[in-house]
Structure formats: C-alpha cells, structure tokens
Amino acid sequence: xxxxxxxxxxxxxxxxxxxxxxxxxxxxxxxxxxxxxxxxxxxxxxxxxxxxxxxxxxxxxxxxxxxxxxxxxxxxxxxxxxxxxxxxxxxxxxxxxxxxxxxxxxxxxxxxxxxxxxxxxxxxxxxxxxxxxxxxxxxxxxxxxxxxxxxxxxxxxxxxxxxxxxxxxx
Numbered sequence: 001x002x003x004x005x006x007x008x009x010x011x012x013x014x015x016x017x018x019x020x021x022x023x024x025x026x027x028x029x030x031x032x033x034x035x036x037x038x039x040x041x042x043x044x045x046x047x048x049x050x051x052x053x054x055x056x057x058x059x060x061x062x063x064x065x066x067x068x069x070x071x072x073x074x075x076x077x078x079x080x081x082x083x084x085x086x087x088x089x090x091x092x093x094x095x096x097x098x099x100x101x102x103x104x105x106x107x108x109x110x111x112x113x114x115x116x117x118x119x120x121x122x123x124x125x126x127x128x129x130x131x132x133x134x135x136x137x138x139x140x141x142x143x144x145x146x147x148x149x150x151x152x153x154x155x156x157x158x159x160x161x162x163x164x165x166x167x168x169x170x
Contacts, residue, residue, distance in 0.1 A: 010157045017161075021085040026124040027142075030077035037061075037069035049074040084120060087112040088129055098150045098163055107168040109143060115160035118149055127166055144169050 034040060037057035038049045049072045051064050059068045066072035089095050089110040095102070096112065109129075113121060121127075126142045143166035153161045 005154070005156055007158070010154070010159070013157070014159045017087070017159075018085070020087050022088065023083050023130050024086050024088070025128040025130055026082050026084055026120055027126050027128065028080045028082070028123055029125045030079050032075040033078045035067060035070040035074055035076055038067035038074065040074040047074050048072065079125075082120060083130075084113065084117050086117070096152060096163060098152070102147070102165060104146055104165055105167055108146065109166050109168075111164045111166055112152060112161055113164070115151075115162050118162045121145070121149070121162075121164055126169070142169055143167060 035049060035057075036054065037059050038054055038061075039052050041048055041050045049067045049070060051066060051072060053061055053063070053067075057069065061068055067074075070076050089112070092102075092104075092108075092110075095110040111121070111127070122145075124145065126144050128140055128142055145164060146167040147165040149162040149164050151160065152163045153159070
C-alpha cells in the first residue's frame with residue numbers, strides 16, 4: 001500500500017529547495033549573424049564579405065579592405081547567454097546519490113535543476129556559476145556537460161528535478 005504524502009508537504013519542500021538555488025549562466029553555441037558593417041556576397045556557394053562598407057555601420061573602412069567588424073567573413077558569431085537558477089554541489093562527498101558510482105576529474109560539479117530547465121542545460125555549450133562568494137568578480141569558471149541527466153526527487157512531487165555532472169574546462 002503506497003503512502004500518500006499531502007501536497008502541502010511538497011510545497012514546503014520545494015520552497016526550501018529554492019533557498020539553495022543560485023544563479024548561473026548558460027552559454028549556448030554561437031549563432032551566425034550577418035555583419036551590420038559590410039555587404040555580403042551571396043552569388044557563389046561561399047558567403048563572405050565583398051569588402052564594401054555598409055552606410056550606417058559601426059566601423060567605417062576603405063573599399064577593398066577587410067571589414068574590421070567581421071574580419072571579412074560577412075558574419076559575426078554571437079554567443080547567446082541565459083541565466084538559470086540551479087543547485088551546485090562542489091565536493092564529490094556532497095553529491096546526491098544517483099544509484100551508481102561516478103568517476104569524474106577533480107574540479108567537477110554536480111548540478112541539480114528543475115526538470116523544466118533540462119532542455120536549456122542540454123543545449124548549453126558550457127555553464128558559468130555566477131553567485132558563489134562573488135568569485136565571478138575575479139575569475140570565470142567554465143564547465144562543460146559530462147553526463148546525461150538523471151531524474152531526482154519524489155515520484156509524488158509535482159516539481160521534478162534532474163541531476164547532471166559538469167567538468168571544469170576554464
């Protein structure tokens with residue numbers, strides 16, 4: 001016979017969990033954005049700048065010179081960032097048990113997020129923790145995803161959580 005836990009208990013639990021969440025930045029893979037400073041050659045199969053200044057562009061340059069904004073490529077790679085609230089566990093002895101042993105290099109972290117944020121974590125190129133002792137004012141740490149997501153939490157809880165592991169690379 002299953003035990004039925006009142007939803008009020010889960011509401012209190014979920015509120016307590018949010019107290020441990022911190023803001024981190026997810027950085028997604030670059031998107032190519034057309035250069036606002038020069039014209040693009042679209043006649044051939046290779047798209048690149050025709051080295052002609054586009055009126056109103058941010059950096060004027062002489063005809064025939066490579067565009068200083070895009071280096072003559074015709075596009076600029078722009079990284080898109082988004083802030084998310086997650087829980088980060090820095091020490092392996094504090095990691096939540098997921099039912100199997102995990103062997104990761106030193107400096108790896110365990111991230112617990114809401115299941116609704118999992119697609120964002122899956123798309124991210126890397127993660128930057130921001131609000132842990134204001135270390136981001138002095139040094140930026142970057143982590144890349146090292147594992148698939150594992151579900152975590154109570155089955156009856158309407159709020160679902162996911163556990164992922166990340167290794168430090170910067």
